[in-house]
Amino acid sequence: MSIQTELKTPSKLEKILKSGQLAVTSECGPPRGSDAEVIKKKAQMIKDYVDAINITDNQTSVTRLCSLASCIHLKLMGLEPILQMVVRDRNRIALQSDILGAASFDIYNILCLSGDHQSFGDNPTAQNVFDIDSMQLIQTVRLMRDEGKFLGGDNILRPPKMFVGAAANPFADPFEIRARRLAKKVKAGAEFIQTQCIYNVPRFKEWMKQVGDLGLLDKVFILAGVTPMKSVGMAKYMKNKVPGMDVPDEIIKRLSGVPKEKQAEEGIKICIETIQELKEVEGVRGFHIMAIEWEEKVPEIVKGAGLYPRPQV
Amino acid sequence: MIVASKKPIEEVIDYIKDCNKVLIAGCNECVTVCEAGGKKEVGILASALRMYFMNKGKDVTIDEVTLERQCDREYLEEIKHMAPNYDAIVSLACGVGVQFMAEMYKDKPIFPGVNTSFMGANLERGMWGERCAGCGQCILAKTGAVCPVARCAKRLFNGPCGGSTKGKCEINPNVDCAWQLIIDRLKALGRLDDYDELMPVKDWSKDRAGGPRTVVREDLRI
Ligand code: SF4
Ligand code: SF4
Numbered sequence: 001m002s003i004q005t006e007l008k009t010p011s012k013l014e015k016i017l018k019s020g021q022l023a024v025t026s027e028c029g030p031p032r033g034s035d036a037e038v039i040k041k042k043a044q045m046i047k048d049y050v051d052a053i054n055i056t057d058n059q060t061s062v063t064r065l066c067s068l069a070s071c072i073h074l075k076l077m078g079l080e081p082i083l084q085m086v087v088r089d090r091n092r093i094a095l096q097s098d099i100l101g102a103a104s105f106d107i108y109n110i111l112c113l114s115g116d117h118q119s120f121g122d123n124p125t126a127q128n129v130f131d132i133d134s135m136q137l138i139q140t141v142r143l144m145r146d147e148g149k150f151l152g153g154d155n156i157l158r159p160p161k162m163f164v165g166a167a168a169n170p171f172a173d174p175f176e177i178r179a180r181r182l183a184k185k186v187k188a189g190a191e192f193i194q195t196q197c198i199y200n201v202p203r204f205k206e207w208m209k210q211v212g213d214l215g216l217l218d219k220v221f222i223l224a225g226v227t228p229m230k231s232v233g234m235a236k237y238m239k240n241k242v243p244g245m246d247v248p249d250e251i252i253k254r255l256s257g258v259p260k261e262k263q264a265e266e267g268i269k270i271c272i273e274t275i276q277e278l279k280e281v282e283g284v285r286g287f288h289i290m291a292i293e294w295e296e297k298v299p300e301i302v303k304g305a306g307l308y309p310r311p312q313v
Numbered sequence: 314m315i316v317a318s319k320k321p322i323e324e325v326i327d328y329i330k331d332c333n334k335v336l337i338a339g340c341n342e343c344v345t346v347c348e349a350g351g352k353k354e355v356g357i358l359a360s361a362l363r364m365y366f367m368n369k370g371k372d373v374t375i376d377e378v379t380l381e382r383q384c385d386r387e388y389l390e391e392i393k394h395m396a397p398n399y400d401a402i403v404s405l406a407c408g409v410g411v412q413f414m415a416e417m418y419k420d421k422p423i424f425p426g427v428n429t430s431f432m433g434a435n436l437e438r439g440m441w442g443e444r445c446a447g448c449g450q451c452i453l454a455k456t457g458a459v460c461p462v463a464r465c466a467k468r469l470f471n472g473p474c475g476g477s478t479k480g481k482c483e484i485n486p487n488v489d490c491a492w493q494l495i496i497d498r499l500k501a502l503g504r505l506d507d508y509d510e511l512m513p514v515k516d517w518s519k520d521r522a523g524g525p526r527t528v529v530r531e532d533l534r535i
Contacts, residue, residue, distance in 0.1 A: 136471070172473065173480065
């Protein structure tokens with residue numbers, strides 16, 4: 001494996017990935033209010049079991065405490081935040097400004113996203129921005145970091161040092177373009193990828209094969225995304241209501257096969273088994289565990305999947 | 314063409330409730346084609362308003378006229394002699410026509426009778442779809458002649474996003490995903506390799522973002 005080992009930033013996530021060890025990330029959603037304790041508590045629960053923590057940016061377009069402020073709270077706790085940034089709500093001026101704001105607190109990781117359409121959230125009548133797209137945001141951060149320049153061409157005093165990530169959804173359509181779209185993100189400058197939750201492992205493997213065929217496996221670190229199912233209801237909801245989500249019938253059948261009070265446990269089991277299976281897939285360099293409003297289960301999953309203890313770097 | 318749809322009659326009634334003489338002015342161009350503000354719609358609206366005021370026992374005169382175009386001074390002048398007779402004019406032209414009418418009849422209240430939506434085309438009987446957002450710098454040559462600005466809900470230049478499902482957009486299963494269409498077109502043209510090219514950050518200064526736009530053609534100016 002010829003993946004580069006030279007460190008570009010002080011990011012702990014970058015260090016772990018480039019040391020060749022499997023990385024583990026997770027995510028916390030900020031509260032719908034200004035109580036920082038909520039996010040701190042969530043982070044506290046998982047901090048010893050993950051290498052870095054994503055903070056979502058008004059996920060599903062529902063207004064929440066901002067990702068940047070939440071990341072700062074984590075940083076002040078001595079943790080390693082990953083700043084999620086969507087291009088839905090801010091133009092290039094605001095995006096670059098927030099990147100500098102994050103950099104001023106030495107936040108070393110960023111995840112560049114489009115963001116769900118605002119029609120899903122609490123302000124469906126809002127305007128959207130989409131001045132640049134997620135690929136162009138990746139390019140922007142790389143330009144700021146590597147060349148010390150703003151998009152407008154001026155120099156940045158003390159450029160940001162951020163390890164740049166992006167998302168990939170192997171399950172959205174058209175499938176044939178999904179690996180090529182990843183190639184574009186890598187070309188734009190993405191250094192790590194967190195995937196959409198994987199339930200359909202065969203389809204993920206097929207995608208990874210295409211990614212490998214495009215020669216991307218030694219150019220980008222792919223963290224496989226997993227989300228434990230809390231119940232059969234959640235599985236059905238994700239299958240039918242969440243765009244770009246692929247939940248095979250077997251998962252639903254398996255969850256329906258156990259009594260209601262055992263479904264959560266079964267969901268965790270499925271999640272751990274999925275991680276075990278994905279560990280064997282060439283090019284999987286770590287895991288992104290999205291336990292939605294179920295952060296307390298992250299330690300159990302990490303331990304169960306044999307990913308504990310986390311490396312010290 | 315410019316696609317518009319009729320405003321709810323309650324809205325129009327509210328605009329003119331204090332008037333005694335009102336002119337309903339249609340336009341023979343786009344709004345006629347999309348059946349929102351042509352001669353036929355002028356007639357329907359005028360009858361409905363007459364009925365409404367009659368039932369209310371209010372004596373309101375509602376007259377009708379339809380101009381060739383309302384985005385043209387020459388045609389707007391045709392009602393010069395009539396305009397002074399009315400308390401207000403309800404224009405069923407697009408937003409351009411309403412404003413141009415107001416620019417010509419400076420002391421006359423001009424009310425919109427349609428909601429102007431987009432530049433688009435007739436897809437099937439009774440159905441119109443958006444095609445262009447007038448961004449001022451056309452990139453259709455790079456996207457297989459499918460516009461991501463007007464037709465992708467996130468106007469992505471490097472789509473499709475992760476919400477594209479079975480050819481449809483994440484916002485609504487009845488809306489085509491523009492990027493699925495782009496990819497299908499590029500494939501049909503044998504130009505899928507164009508997809509691999511990263512589209513640069515857009516110059517929005519030619520768009521609405523740059524402020525109100527004017528096109529000046531020196532060669533045509535007298
Ligand atoms: S790229 Fe701009 S000008 Fe061309 S069709 Fe789309 S919105 Fe219209
Ligand atoms: S699903 Fe397609 S059209 Fe809809 S926002 Fe995503 S890329 Fe754009």
